[in-house]
Amino acid sequence: MNKNLVNEAESLLNPAKTNRRDFLKTTAVATMGVGYVAAAEPVMAQAIKTDFEGIVAQEVTFSSKGFDVPAYVARPKVTPKKGLPVIFVISEIFGVHEYIADVARRFAKQGYLAIAPDLFTRAGDPNTLGTMAEILKEIVGKTPDEQVLSDISAGVAWAGKNGGDIKRVGITGFCWGGRITWLACAQIPQMRAGVAWYGRLVGDKTPNNPLHPVDLAPQMKAPVLGLYGSADTGIPLETVEQMKQALQAAKNNKAAQAAKFEIYPEAPHAFHADYRATYREGPAKDGWDKCLAWLKQQGVV
Template sequence: MPTLTRPEGSEPADFNVTRRTAAGLFFAGYAVAAVAADAAPITTPVDGLVIEKALIPNGATNPLPAYVARPAGTGRHPVILVANEIFGIHAYIKDVCHRLAKLGYVAIAPDFFYRSGVSLPEMTDIAKIRPIVEQAGVEQVDGDVRATTAWAKSRPFARVDRIGITGFCWGGAVTWRAAMVDPDIRAGVAWYGQLKALIPRAAELKVPVLGLYGGRDQGISAEDVQAMRAALKAAGKTGSDIHVYPDAEHGFHADYRASYNPAAATDGWARMLAHFRKNGVA
Protein backbone atom coordinates (compact mmCIF):
# COMPACT_ATOMS: atom_id res chain seq x y z
CA MET A 1 0.00 0.00 0.00
CA PRO A 2 1.23 3.55 -0.68
CA THR A 3 2.07 5.69 2.31
CA LEU A 4 2.68 9.43 2.27
CA THR A 5 5.41 9.63 4.87
CA ARG A 6 6.55 13.23 4.72
CA PRO A 7 4.73 16.57 5.18
CA GLU A 8 5.64 17.79 1.68
CA GLY A 9 5.16 14.44 -0.05
CA SER A 10 6.80 11.05 -0.26
CA GLU A 11 9.70 10.07 -2.44
CA PRO A 12 8.85 7.93 -5.49
CA ALA A 13 10.11 4.79 -3.78
CA ASP A 14 7.69 5.28 -0.88
CA PHE A 15 4.68 4.00 -2.76
CA ASN A 16 3.34 2.59 -5.97
CA VAL A 17 -0.25 3.19 -7.04
CA THR A 18 -1.71 0.92 -9.71
CA ARG A 19 -3.30 2.56 -12.72
CA ARG A 20 -6.62 0.94 -11.88
CA THR A 21 -6.59 2.28 -8.31
CA ALA A 22 -5.55 5.75 -9.41
CA ALA A 23 -8.27 5.89 -12.04
CA GLY A 24 -10.98 4.79 -9.61
CA LEU A 25 -10.13 7.31 -6.94
CA PHE A 26 -9.50 10.04 -9.51
CA PHE A 27 -13.09 9.77 -10.63
CA ALA A 28 -14.10 9.86 -6.98
CA GLY A 29 -12.21 13.14 -6.62
CA TYR A 30 -9.27 12.06 -4.44
CA ALA A 31 -5.62 13.03 -4.85
CA VAL A 32 -4.26 10.18 -6.90
CA ALA A 33 -0.65 10.84 -5.87
CA ALA A 34 -1.30 9.53 -2.36
CA VAL A 35 -4.19 7.06 -2.40
CA ALA A 36 -4.01 3.63 -0.80
CA ALA A 37 -4.83 0.57 -2.86
CA ASP A 38 -7.48 -0.48 -0.35
CA ALA A 39 -8.69 2.99 0.62
CA ALA A 40 -12.26 3.29 1.88
CA PRO A 41 -12.58 7.02 2.59
CA ILE A 42 -15.26 8.43 4.83
CA THR A 43 -18.03 10.16 2.90
CA THR A 44 -20.37 12.54 4.68
CA PRO A 45 -23.90 13.14 3.32
CA VAL A 46 -24.53 16.75 2.34
CA ASP A 47 -28.25 16.81 3.02
CA GLY A 48 -29.08 19.85 5.15
CA LEU A 49 -25.98 21.66 3.93
CA VAL A 50 -25.30 24.45 1.47
CA ILE A 51 -22.27 23.71 -0.71
CA GLU A 52 -20.87 26.53 -2.80
CA LYS A 53 -17.75 27.88 -4.44
CA ALA A 54 -16.76 31.37 -3.36
CA LEU A 55 -14.47 33.86 -5.07
CA ILE A 56 -12.69 35.85 -2.38
CA PRO A 57 -11.09 39.25 -3.10
CA ASN A 58 -7.42 39.04 -2.12
CA GLY A 59 -5.78 41.83 -4.11
CA ALA A 60 -4.77 39.52 -6.96
CA THR A 61 -6.02 39.89 -10.53
CA ASN A 62 -8.01 36.70 -10.13
CA PRO A 63 -9.75 36.27 -6.75
CA LEU A 64 -9.12 33.35 -4.42
CA PRO A 65 -11.44 30.37 -5.00
CA ALA A 66 -12.72 28.60 -1.91
CA TYR A 67 -14.89 25.58 -1.18
CA VAL A 68 -17.61 26.42 1.36
CA ALA A 69 -19.89 24.06 3.28
CA ARG A 70 -22.38 25.40 5.79
CA PRO A 71 -25.67 24.55 7.47
CA ALA A 72 -28.73 25.38 5.41
CA GLY A 73 -31.20 27.98 6.63
CA THR A 74 -30.83 31.32 8.26
CA GLY A 75 -28.73 32.27 11.24
CA ARG A 76 -25.05 32.84 11.91
CA HIS A 77 -22.56 30.08 12.62
CA PRO A 78 -18.97 29.87 13.83
CA VAL A 79 -16.38 29.57 11.08
CA ILE A 80 -13.46 27.20 10.58
CA LEU A 81 -10.95 27.62 7.78
CA VAL A 82 -9.64 24.30 6.47
CA ALA A 83 -6.05 24.48 5.17
CA ASN A 84 -5.31 21.68 2.70
CA GLU A 85 -2.43 19.29 2.16
CA ILE A 86 -0.13 19.67 -0.83
CA PHE A 87 -2.79 18.10 -3.06
CA GLY A 88 -5.16 21.06 -3.02
CA ILE A 89 -8.91 20.91 -2.59
CA HIS A 90 -9.76 17.29 -3.31
CA ALA A 91 -12.49 15.01 -2.00
CA TYR A 92 -10.89 14.44 1.40
CA ILE A 93 -10.65 18.17 2.17
CA LYS A 94 -14.18 18.69 0.93
CA ASP A 95 -15.42 15.92 3.19
CA VAL A 96 -13.67 17.47 6.19
CA CYS A 97 -15.66 20.61 5.37
CA HIS A 98 -18.87 18.56 5.22
CA ARG A 99 -18.13 16.99 8.61
CA LEU A 100 -17.62 20.40 10.19
CA ALA A 101 -20.74 21.83 8.54
CA LYS A 102 -22.78 18.93 9.92
CA LEU A 103 -21.62 20.07 13.38
CA GLY A 104 -22.91 23.60 12.78
CA TYR A 105 -19.81 25.30 11.41
CA VAL A 106 -19.23 27.29 8.26
CA ALA A 107 -16.23 25.46 6.79
CA ILE A 108 -14.12 27.30 4.21
CA ALA A 109 -11.26 25.69 2.29
CA PRO A 110 -9.31 28.30 0.27
CA ASP A 111 -7.55 27.02 -2.85
CA PHE A 112 -4.09 28.32 -1.99
CA PHE A 113 -2.54 26.86 -5.16
CA TYR A 114 -5.01 28.29 -7.68
CA ARG A 115 -2.46 30.66 -9.20
CA SER A 116 -0.70 27.69 -10.80
CA GLY A 117 -3.67 27.07 -13.06
CA VAL A 118 -3.41 23.29 -12.69
CA SER A 119 -5.48 20.73 -10.79
CA LEU A 120 -3.23 19.17 -8.18
CA PRO A 121 -5.64 16.32 -7.29
CA GLU A 122 -5.29 15.05 -10.86
CA MET A 123 -1.49 14.92 -10.74
CA THR A 124 0.29 11.65 -9.96
CA ASP A 125 3.91 12.79 -9.80
CA ILE A 126 5.04 14.23 -6.47
CA ALA A 127 8.12 15.68 -8.16
CA LYS A 128 5.85 17.84 -10.32
CA ILE A 129 3.56 18.80 -7.45
CA ARG A 130 6.34 20.10 -5.20
CA PRO A 131 7.35 23.12 -7.39
CA ILE A 132 3.73 24.25 -7.53
CA VAL A 133 3.46 24.08 -3.75
CA GLU A 134 6.72 25.95 -3.34
CA GLN A 135 5.38 28.82 -5.45
CA ALA A 136 2.83 29.47 -2.71
CA GLY A 137 5.11 31.52 -0.47
CA VAL A 138 4.57 32.33 3.19
CA GLU A 139 3.50 35.96 2.70
CA GLN A 140 1.17 35.06 -0.16
CA VAL A 141 -0.53 32.25 1.77
CA ASP A 142 -0.80 34.25 4.98
CA GLY A 143 -2.38 37.04 2.94
CA ASP A 144 -4.89 34.59 1.47
CA VAL A 145 -5.79 33.45 4.99
CA ARG A 146 -6.43 37.03 6.08
CA ALA A 147 -8.50 37.64 2.94
CA THR A 148 -10.58 34.57 3.73
CA THR A 149 -11.35 35.61 7.30
CA ALA A 150 -12.21 39.13 6.12
CA TRP A 151 -14.58 37.66 3.54
CA ALA A 152 -16.16 35.37 6.14
CA LYS A 153 -16.81 38.34 8.41
CA SER A 154 -18.80 39.99 5.60
CA ARG A 155 -21.14 37.00 5.16
CA PRO A 156 -24.61 37.01 6.78
CA PHE A 157 -24.22 33.37 7.83
CA ALA A 158 -20.97 33.82 9.81
CA ARG A 159 -20.28 34.59 13.46
CA VAL A 160 -17.58 37.22 13.05
CA ASP A 161 -16.29 36.71 16.58
CA ARG A 162 -15.90 32.93 16.31
CA ILE A 163 -13.35 32.03 13.64
CA GLY A 164 -10.85 29.20 13.87
CA ILE A 165 -8.54 27.33 11.53
CA THR A 166 -7.42 23.73 11.14
CA GLY A 167 -4.94 22.35 8.62
CA PHE A 168 -3.34 19.11 7.53
CA CYS A 169 0.31 18.44 6.54
CA TRP A 170 1.30 21.56 4.55
CA GLY A 171 -1.82 23.18 5.97
CA GLY A 172 -0.69 22.39 9.50
CA ALA A 173 2.12 24.92 9.17
CA VAL A 174 -0.38 27.38 7.66
CA THR A 175 -2.45 26.94 10.81
CA TRP A 176 0.43 27.75 13.16
CA ARG A 177 1.22 30.89 11.16
CA ALA A 178 -2.41 32.02 10.97
CA ALA A 179 -2.47 32.04 14.77
CA MET A 180 0.48 34.44 14.60
CA VAL A 181 -0.61 36.85 11.87
CA ASP A 182 -4.41 36.91 11.54
CA PRO A 183 -6.18 38.91 14.27
CA ASP A 184 -9.55 37.40 13.33
CA ILE A 185 -8.47 33.86 14.25
CA ARG A 186 -9.39 32.77 17.77
CA ALA A 187 -7.83 29.28 17.83
CA GLY A 188 -6.07 26.78 15.60
CA VAL A 189 -5.57 23.02 15.36
CA ALA A 190 -2.56 21.88 13.33
CA TRP A 191 -2.39 18.29 12.11
CA TYR A 192 1.24 17.18 11.57
CA GLY A 193 2.52 20.38 9.98
CA GLN A 194 6.24 21.10 9.76
CA LEU A 195 7.59 22.81 12.90
CA LYS A 196 11.25 23.58 12.26
CA ALA A 197 10.77 27.07 10.79
CA LEU A 198 8.08 27.90 13.35
CA ILE A 199 9.92 27.03 16.56
CA PRO A 200 11.78 30.39 16.67
CA ARG A 201 8.44 32.14 16.14
CA ALA A 202 6.52 30.53 19.02
CA ALA A 203 6.35 33.81 20.91
CA GLU A 204 4.43 35.34 17.99
CA LEU A 205 1.36 33.21 18.65
CA LYS A 206 -1.61 35.43 19.40
CA VAL A 207 -4.12 32.63 20.06
CA PRO A 208 -3.90 29.01 21.27
CA VAL A 209 -2.87 26.26 18.87
CA LEU A 210 -3.24 22.53 19.46
CA GLY A 211 -0.78 20.42 17.48
CA LEU A 212 -1.66 16.80 16.66
CA TYR A 213 1.37 14.74 15.59
CA GLY A 214 2.40 11.15 14.92
CA GLY A 215 5.23 9.53 16.80
CA ARG A 216 6.21 7.56 13.68
CA ASP A 217 6.25 10.56 11.35
CA GLN A 218 9.36 10.24 9.17
CA GLY A 219 9.42 13.93 8.28
CA ILE A 220 8.81 15.63 11.64
CA SER A 221 11.25 14.56 14.31
CA ALA A 222 10.56 14.03 17.99
CA GLU A 223 13.30 16.60 18.60
CA ASP A 224 11.33 19.24 16.69
CA VAL A 225 8.18 18.44 18.65
CA GLN A 226 10.04 18.74 21.94
CA ALA A 227 11.69 21.96 20.80
CA MET A 228 8.33 23.49 19.94
CA ARG A 229 6.89 22.43 23.29
CA ALA A 230 9.84 24.04 25.03
CA ALA A 231 9.49 27.21 22.95
CA LEU A 232 5.78 27.45 23.78
CA LYS A 233 6.55 27.07 27.47
CA ALA A 234 9.35 29.62 27.37
CA ALA A 235 7.05 32.11 25.62
CA GLY A 236 4.29 31.59 28.19
CA LYS A 237 1.85 30.18 25.61
CA THR A 238 0.04 28.04 28.15
CA GLY A 239 -3.03 27.57 25.95
CA SER A 240 -1.01 25.91 23.20
CA ASP A 241 0.30 22.36 23.25
CA ILE A 242 1.20 19.36 21.10
CA HIS A 243 -0.32 15.92 21.49
CA VAL A 244 1.61 13.00 20.01
CA TYR A 245 0.15 9.62 19.03
CA PRO A 246 3.10 7.25 19.46
CA ASP A 247 2.00 4.64 16.91
CA ALA A 248 0.67 7.05 14.28
CA GLU A 249 2.43 7.95 11.05
CA HIS A 250 2.32 11.18 9.11
CA GLY A 251 -1.13 11.72 7.60
CA PHE A 252 -2.92 9.64 10.22
CA HIS A 253 -6.19 11.53 9.75
CA ALA A 254 -6.22 11.12 5.95
CA ASP A 255 -8.67 8.27 5.45
CA TYR A 256 -7.75 7.79 1.78
CA ARG A 257 -4.11 6.89 2.60
CA ALA A 258 -2.41 3.80 3.93
CA SER A 259 -1.19 5.92 6.87
CA TYR A 260 -4.77 6.37 8.14
CA ASN A 261 -5.01 5.49 11.82
CA PRO A 262 -8.69 5.37 12.86
CA ALA A 263 -8.04 5.52 16.60
CA ALA A 264 -5.69 8.50 16.38
CA ALA A 265 -7.90 10.23 13.83
CA THR A 266 -11.00 9.85 16.00
CA ASP A 267 -9.26 11.00 19.15
CA GLY A 268 -7.63 13.91 17.33
CA TRP A 269 -10.98 15.04 15.92
CA ALA A 270 -12.48 15.04 19.42
CA ARG A 271 -9.51 17.00 20.77
CA MET A 272 -9.85 19.49 17.92
CA LEU A 273 -13.52 20.14 18.67
CA ALA A 274 -12.81 20.46 22.39
CA HIS A 275 -10.01 22.96 21.67
CA PHE A 276 -12.33 25.08 19.56
CA ARG A 277 -15.06 24.99 22.21
CA LYS A 278 -12.62 25.92 24.95
CA ASN A 279 -11.39 28.91 22.97
CA GLY A 280 -14.70 30.33 21.80
CA VAL A 281 -15.00 28.81 18.33
CA ALA A 282 -18.31 27.01 18.79
Protein backbone atom coordinates in the same frame (compact mmCIF):
# COMPACT_ATOMS: atom_id res chain seq x y z
CA MET B 1 15.47 20.98 -4.24
CA ASN B 2 14.53 23.05 -1.20
CA LYS B 3 14.87 20.77 1.84
CA ASN B 4 11.52 22.04 3.18
CA LEU B 5 9.77 20.63 0.11
CA VAL B 6 11.62 17.33 0.31
CA ASN B 7 10.49 16.88 3.91
CA GLU B 8 6.90 17.69 2.93
CA ALA B 9 7.03 15.00 0.26
CA GLU B 10 8.62 12.34 2.44
CA SER B 11 5.91 12.81 5.05
CA LEU B 12 3.12 12.28 2.53
CA LEU B 13 4.47 9.17 0.90
CA ASN B 14 3.72 5.72 2.23
CA PRO B 15 6.90 3.93 1.15
CA ALA B 16 5.49 0.49 1.79
CA LYS B 17 2.64 1.05 -0.66
CA THR B 18 3.70 3.43 -3.37
CA ASN B 19 6.46 5.46 -4.94
CA ARG B 20 6.46 9.08 -6.05
CA ARG B 21 5.59 8.44 -9.68
CA ASP B 22 2.83 5.92 -8.93
CA PHE B 23 1.42 8.20 -6.25
CA LEU B 24 1.07 11.10 -8.64
CA LYS B 25 -0.20 8.96 -11.51
CA THR B 26 -3.22 8.08 -9.36
CA THR B 27 -4.20 11.71 -8.90
CA ALA B 28 -7.59 12.41 -10.47
CA VAL B 29 -9.35 15.59 -9.46
CA ALA B 30 -11.59 17.12 -12.10
CA THR B 31 -13.09 19.96 -10.06
CA MET B 32 -12.75 21.27 -6.55
CA GLY B 33 -13.72 18.70 -3.96
CA VAL B 34 -14.24 15.89 -6.48
CA GLY B 35 -11.99 12.82 -6.49
CA TYR B 36 -9.13 11.68 -4.27
CA VAL B 37 -5.44 12.34 -4.62
CA ALA B 38 -4.38 8.76 -3.90
CA ALA B 39 -7.22 7.02 -5.72
CA ALA B 40 -5.30 3.84 -6.44
CA GLU B 41 -4.41 2.95 -2.87
CA PRO B 42 -6.16 -0.31 -1.89
CA VAL B 43 -7.93 1.20 1.12
CA MET B 44 -10.43 3.48 -0.58
CA ALA B 45 -13.38 1.58 0.91
CA GLN B 46 -12.57 3.07 4.32
CA ALA B 47 -12.91 6.67 3.10
CA ILE B 48 -15.54 8.56 5.04
CA LYS B 49 -18.43 9.93 3.01
CA THR B 50 -20.33 12.80 4.61
CA ASP B 51 -23.77 13.46 3.17
CA PHE B 52 -25.44 16.82 2.58
CA GLU B 53 -28.39 16.41 4.95
CA GLY B 54 -28.94 19.66 6.81
CA ILE B 55 -26.10 21.45 5.04
CA VAL B 56 -25.29 23.09 1.73
CA ALA B 57 -21.94 23.11 -0.06
CA GLN B 58 -20.68 24.99 -3.07
CA GLU B 59 -17.63 26.47 -4.74
CA VAL B 60 -17.26 30.22 -4.28
CA THR B 61 -14.59 32.82 -4.95
CA PHE B 62 -13.44 35.72 -2.83
CA SER B 63 -11.17 38.59 -3.76
CA SER B 64 -7.65 38.75 -2.35
CA LYS B 65 -5.69 41.78 -3.55
CA GLY B 66 -7.54 41.70 -6.85
CA PHE B 67 -7.25 37.94 -7.38
CA ASP B 68 -10.28 35.65 -7.18
CA VAL B 69 -9.45 32.79 -4.83
CA PRO B 70 -11.68 29.72 -5.24
CA ALA B 71 -12.89 27.92 -2.15
CA TYR B 72 -15.09 24.98 -1.24
CA VAL B 73 -17.62 26.17 1.34
CA ALA B 74 -19.97 24.06 3.44
CA ARG B 75 -22.47 25.41 5.95
CA PRO B 76 -25.72 24.58 7.77
CA LYS B 77 -28.87 25.32 5.80
CA VAL B 78 -30.00 27.73 8.50
CA THR B 79 -27.84 30.66 9.63
CA PRO B 80 -28.61 32.05 13.10
CA LYS B 81 -28.95 35.80 13.61
CA LYS B 82 -25.62 35.98 15.43
CA GLY B 83 -23.90 34.31 12.49
CA LEU B 84 -22.01 31.05 12.19
CA PRO B 85 -18.68 30.17 13.74
CA VAL B 86 -16.05 30.05 11.00
CA ILE B 87 -13.46 27.34 10.41
CA PHE B 88 -10.80 27.36 7.70
CA VAL B 89 -9.81 23.89 6.46
CA ILE B 90 -6.32 23.99 4.95
CA SER B 91 -5.27 21.19 2.63
CA GLU B 92 -2.18 19.07 2.18
CA ILE B 93 0.05 19.93 -0.79
CA PHE B 94 -2.52 18.49 -3.21
CA GLY B 95 -5.13 21.18 -2.82
CA VAL B 96 -8.86 20.88 -2.24
CA HIS B 97 -9.80 17.32 -3.19
CA GLU B 98 -12.60 15.08 -1.91
CA TYR B 99 -11.01 14.39 1.48
CA ILE B 100 -10.68 18.09 2.27
CA ALA B 101 -14.19 18.79 0.98
CA ASP B 102 -15.53 15.99 3.15
CA VAL B 103 -13.81 17.41 6.23
CA ALA B 104 -15.44 20.76 5.46
CA ARG B 105 -18.84 19.05 5.35
CA ARG B 106 -18.11 17.38 8.69
CA PHE B 107 -17.54 20.80 10.21
CA ALA B 108 -20.73 22.12 8.60
CA LYS B 109 -22.61 19.29 10.31
CA GLN B 110 -21.21 20.67 13.58
CA GLY B 111 -22.66 24.10 12.86
CA TYR B 112 -19.68 25.81 11.24
CA LEU B 113 -19.26 27.90 8.14
CA ALA B 114 -16.39 25.81 6.79
CA ILE B 115 -14.09 27.32 4.16
CA ALA B 116 -11.47 25.28 2.28
CA PRO B 117 -9.59 27.78 0.07
CA ASP B 118 -7.49 26.70 -2.91
CA LEU B 119 -4.30 28.39 -1.80
CA PHE B 120 -2.27 27.01 -4.72
CA THR B 121 -4.52 28.41 -7.43
CA ARG B 122 -2.11 31.10 -8.64
CA ALA B 123 0.69 28.60 -9.19
CA GLY B 124 -1.46 26.07 -11.04
CA ASP B 125 -3.25 22.76 -10.67
CA PRO B 126 -1.20 19.96 -9.04
CA ASN B 127 -3.19 17.41 -11.01
CA THR B 128 -1.72 18.58 -14.30
CA LEU B 129 1.78 17.59 -13.19
CA GLY B 130 3.17 14.09 -13.43
CA THR B 131 5.60 13.78 -10.54
CA MET B 132 5.89 14.72 -6.90
CA ALA B 133 9.02 16.72 -7.68
CA GLU B 134 7.12 18.82 -10.24
CA ILE B 135 4.31 19.58 -7.79
CA LEU B 136 6.76 20.62 -5.11
CA LYS B 137 8.80 22.76 -7.49
CA GLU B 138 6.06 24.30 -9.62
CA ILE B 139 3.16 24.57 -7.15
CA VAL B 140 4.23 24.44 -3.51
CA GLY B 141 7.60 26.05 -4.06
CA LYS B 142 6.01 29.01 -5.84
CA THR B 143 3.40 29.69 -3.17
CA PRO B 144 4.75 32.21 -0.63
CA ASP B 145 3.63 32.12 2.98
CA GLU B 146 2.82 35.83 2.81
CA GLN B 147 0.41 35.22 -0.07
CA VAL B 148 -1.22 32.29 1.70
CA LEU B 149 -1.83 34.29 4.87
CA SER B 150 -3.16 37.22 2.84
CA ASP B 151 -5.61 34.91 1.09
CA ILE B 152 -6.82 33.47 4.38
CA SER B 153 -7.30 36.98 5.76
CA ALA B 154 -9.35 37.82 2.67
CA GLY B 155 -11.38 34.70 3.36
CA VAL B 156 -12.11 35.97 6.86
CA ALA B 157 -13.45 39.21 5.38
CA TRP B 158 -15.60 37.23 2.93
CA ALA B 159 -16.97 35.11 5.77
CA GLY B 160 -18.02 38.22 7.66
CA LYS B 161 -20.15 39.30 4.71
CA ASN B 162 -21.64 35.84 4.14
CA GLY B 163 -23.10 34.71 7.43
CA GLY B 164 -19.94 34.15 9.44
CA ASP B 165 -19.20 35.62 12.85
CA ILE B 166 -15.64 36.92 12.50
CA LYS B 167 -15.30 37.13 16.27
CA ARG B 168 -15.38 33.33 16.23
CA VAL B 169 -12.83 32.18 13.66
CA GLY B 170 -10.73 29.04 13.85
CA ILE B 171 -8.40 27.19 11.52
CA THR B 172 -7.30 23.60 11.05
CA GLY B 173 -4.96 22.06 8.52
CA PHE B 174 -3.28 18.84 7.52
CA CYS B 175 0.42 18.32 6.68
CA TRP B 176 1.31 21.47 4.66
CA GLY B 177 -1.91 22.94 6.03
CA GLY B 178 -0.84 22.07 9.56
CA ARG B 179 2.19 24.30 9.22
CA ILE B 180 -0.01 27.05 7.78
CA THR B 181 -2.31 26.68 10.80
CA TRP B 182 0.56 27.58 13.12
CA LEU B 183 1.54 30.54 10.93
CA ALA B 184 -2.04 31.83 10.75
CA CYS B 185 -2.46 31.66 14.52
CA ALA B 186 0.70 33.71 14.91
CA GLN B 187 0.02 36.30 12.22
CA ILE B 188 -3.73 36.72 11.61
CA PRO B 189 -5.37 38.70 14.44
CA GLN B 190 -8.89 37.35 13.85
CA MET B 191 -7.88 33.77 14.61
CA ARG B 192 -9.24 32.54 17.91
CA ALA B 193 -7.82 29.00 17.88
CA GLY B 194 -6.15 26.46 15.64
CA VAL B 195 -5.71 22.72 15.35
CA ALA B 196 -2.61 21.61 13.46
CA TRP B 197 -2.57 18.03 12.21
CA TYR B 198 1.05 16.89 11.75
CA GLY B 199 2.24 20.26 10.47
CA ARG B 200 5.98 20.82 10.02
CA LEU B 201 7.44 22.99 12.78
CA VAL B 202 11.02 23.71 11.71
CA GLY B 203 12.79 24.11 8.39
CA ASP B 204 15.19 26.04 6.23
CA LYS B 205 14.44 29.72 5.77
CA THR B 206 13.78 30.73 2.17
CA PRO B 207 12.30 33.82 0.47
CA ASN B 208 8.90 32.09 0.28
CA ASN B 209 9.18 30.49 3.74
CA PRO B 210 11.07 33.10 5.78
CA LEU B 211 9.76 31.90 9.15
CA HIS B 212 8.57 28.62 10.58
CA PRO B 213 6.31 27.90 13.55
CA VAL B 214 9.25 27.53 15.93
CA ASP B 215 10.35 31.06 15.00
CA LEU B 216 6.90 32.51 15.64
CA ALA B 217 6.23 31.06 19.09
CA PRO B 218 6.67 34.45 20.83
CA GLN B 219 4.17 36.02 18.42
CA MET B 220 1.27 33.60 18.86
CA LYS B 221 -2.11 35.33 18.74
CA ALA B 222 -4.28 32.24 19.19
CA PRO B 223 -3.63 28.94 20.96
CA VAL B 224 -2.96 25.87 18.84
CA LEU B 225 -3.59 22.21 19.54
CA GLY B 226 -0.94 20.16 17.75
CA LEU B 227 -1.85 16.58 16.79
CA TYR B 228 1.19 14.47 15.87
CA GLY B 229 2.20 10.83 15.44
CA SER B 230 5.27 9.29 17.02
CA ALA B 231 5.93 7.25 13.85
CA ASP B 232 5.90 10.26 11.51
CA THR B 233 9.11 9.90 9.50
CA GLY B 234 8.92 13.47 8.18
CA ILE B 235 8.34 15.23 11.50
CA PRO B 236 10.72 13.83 14.13
CA LEU B 237 9.54 14.11 17.71
CA GLU B 238 12.61 16.18 18.53
CA THR B 239 11.17 18.96 16.35
CA VAL B 240 7.93 18.77 18.32
CA GLU B 241 10.01 19.10 21.47
CA GLN B 242 11.74 22.15 19.97
CA MET B 243 8.35 23.74 19.40
CA LYS B 244 7.20 22.94 22.92
CA GLN B 245 10.30 24.58 24.35
CA ALA B 246 9.90 27.66 22.15
CA LEU B 247 6.29 28.06 23.29
CA GLN B 248 7.17 27.56 26.93
CA ALA B 249 9.93 30.17 26.62
CA ALA B 250 7.38 32.78 25.50
CA LYS B 251 6.42 33.47 29.10
CA ASN B 252 4.44 36.63 28.45
CA ASN B 253 2.39 35.24 25.57
CA LYS B 254 -0.89 33.73 26.76
CA ALA B 255 -1.61 32.00 23.45
CA ALA B 256 1.82 30.38 23.41
CA GLN B 257 1.42 29.21 27.00
CA ALA B 258 -2.02 27.77 26.23
CA ALA B 259 -0.84 25.64 23.29
CA LYS B 260 -1.11 21.88 23.71
CA PHE B 261 0.14 18.76 21.95
CA GLU B 262 -1.23 15.27 21.58
CA ILE B 263 1.29 12.65 20.43
CA TYR B 264 -0.25 9.40 19.21
CA PRO B 265 2.03 6.38 19.75
CA GLU B 266 2.95 4.54 16.54
CA ALA B 267 0.74 6.81 14.41
CA PRO B 268 2.32 7.75 11.06
CA HIS B 269 2.04 10.97 9.14
CA ALA B 270 -1.43 11.55 7.66
CA PHE B 271 -3.13 9.33 10.24
CA HIS B 272 -6.36 11.30 9.76
CA ALA B 273 -6.38 10.86 5.96
CA ASP B 274 -9.12 8.23 5.74
CA TYR B 275 -8.59 7.72 2.00
CA ARG B 276 -5.03 6.46 2.49
CA ALA B 277 -3.20 3.47 3.95
CA THR B 278 -1.74 5.77 6.61
CA TYR B 279 -5.18 6.17 8.20
CA ARG B 280 -5.38 5.06 11.81
CA GLU B 281 -8.96 4.96 13.03
CA GLY B 282 -8.22 5.32 16.74
CA PRO B 283 -5.96 8.39 16.57
CA ALA B 284 -8.08 9.91 13.78
CA LYS B 285 -11.31 9.70 15.78
CA ASP B 286 -9.69 10.78 19.02
CA GLY B 287 -7.98 13.67 17.24
CA TRP B 288 -11.27 14.76 15.69
CA ASP B 289 -12.99 14.73 19.09
CA LYS B 290 -10.14 16.71 20.60
CA CYS B 291 -10.25 19.14 17.67
CA LEU B 292 -13.94 19.89 18.23
CA ALA B 293 -13.48 20.14 21.99
CA TRP B 294 -10.51 22.50 21.59
CA LEU B 295 -12.41 24.85 19.30
CA LYS B 296 -15.30 24.90 21.76
CA GLN B 297 -12.99 25.45 24.72
CA GLN B 298 -11.37 28.42 22.97
CA GLY B 299 -14.72 30.02 22.17
CA VAL B 300 -14.88 29.45 18.43
CA VAL B 301 -18.20 27.67 18.72
